[in-house]
Amino acid sequence: HSITDELANLEHQKDATNRIVNELDRQIAALSRQIDETTVNLLLAQDALAEKRAVLERRLVDIYKRGPLYTYQVLLAAESFGDLLSRYKYLFLVSRQDRLLTNDMTKLKNRIARERQVLVDTRDALGRRKTERTQELDRFVTLARERESRLQATRRSLHEAQQRLSATEREERRISDLIASLERARREAEARGAAPGAPAITTASLGQLDWPVDGRLLYQFGPTAGPGNTRITWHGIGIGAAAGTPVHAVAAGTVALVGNMGTYLTSVIVDHGGGYYTFYAYLDDAAVTKGERVLRGQVIGHVGGAASDQGAHLHFELRGQGGIALDPLNWLKRR
Known part of the structure; x- marks a missing residue:
């Protein structure tokens, strides 16, 4: 194939590489935004867990201070059956609130673990995209240099070819002039009466x-x-x-x-x-x-x-x- 085809192929590869770099830039920007969002979500989840942990710690201190017989003491201190039901309902609601608090903390811990994993995976993906972008940019630079090198080589080759062509044309004119000179001499000899062979x-x-x-x-x-x-x-x-x-x-x-x-x-x-x-x-x-x-x-x-x-x-x-x-x-x- 011709040098024109080679240069066109290099230009096509350069354009393709440029499109890949642009796509990688878009992906890097999207991953960066995802990292920012994930970081915010992780911080919010950590703050919420810290609040829940503080509430749980106060409840545990309160339970510890009241001792293991507190529930029985509350029920036995009832002055009537209605009071007993009220006290039982109160203890049930407190217990359910403690379970909800524990469940919320477990969900928050799982959420934090997921967000951390998403953050790690996204950062890894971002690192890979940046590496790919660097490689594609290096490839782009290499293709640009190769194209320039081919162009320079083509210009040199064309210049040399034109020089050789000019030299060949000069020699052709010289040959034509020599033969014309020989032919004039031959005709002049015949004009002087020399018998042609x-x-x-x-x-x-x-x-x-x-x-x-x-x-x-x-x-x-x-x-x-x-x-x-x-x-x-x-x-x-x-x-x-x-x-x-x-x-x-x-x-x-x-x-x-x-x-x-x-x-x-x-x-x-x-x-x-x-x-x-x-x-x-x-x-x-x-x-x-x-x-x-x-x-x-x-x-x-x-x-x-x-x-x-x-x-x-x-x-x-x-x-x-x-x-x-x-x-x-x-x-x-x-x-």
Whole structure:
């Protein structure tokens, strides 16, 4: 997938992380409010229990002071049957009030225990959410840094690709200028009366030329996508082959140029007569010299370019009359 897809994926992850952080913030706020409410409820329950305990302590002191026979003393001191019933009712109500007080204290203790457990659980949950939030924020920062790093790498790659593209375009113009210069010299010689030799390449050669080297096709003639989302127009084809593989002349001719062609490294141009030229680039070395006559299939050099973007390969061009770049695949034999 492309760097654009990677950046879009990173941005999507960043957005998702941001949403998670916002949700965690909401949960943390809710848990904080719950802790505050639980703390208030716990304090109120503890205050109520303290009041009940104080009342119970006073009752116990009162019971202790009156002694274990107080109930019987109250009943036996009745002066009539009606008084006895009144005293019994009084003692029953006091006893029931004591039981209610004890039950209330038990309920308050249970409530306090529950509130304390809720408080502990809520604080634990709050701690976990804060930890998750910290982790998500760290993840957010990491994603942001990764995105920035990818962007910087993309900018560098694009800048380098544009520099290479500019250099390639300059070399293509230089090749066109050289071939135009060679073609002018050839025509001037013919104008002076020099008899032109029979061209080794003509329109009859379409689909008949041997491949300069065996290998897989790396790029084709014409515009194509280059590194860093750039566009490059190739005036020839790229044939991948192992470094050191012999490169052969596709037709007989005269070596018009041998030398270093900048980004194309060691290169050879062969004049085949009739305004047709072939260009062999990214050679590791040249096995011919300028002005030398070469035969069809003769080794003119060896594959190089191992350090290029495409690896070891041969860049091959075919120029027609007027220096026009022709698609080599139309002229080479079908494989």
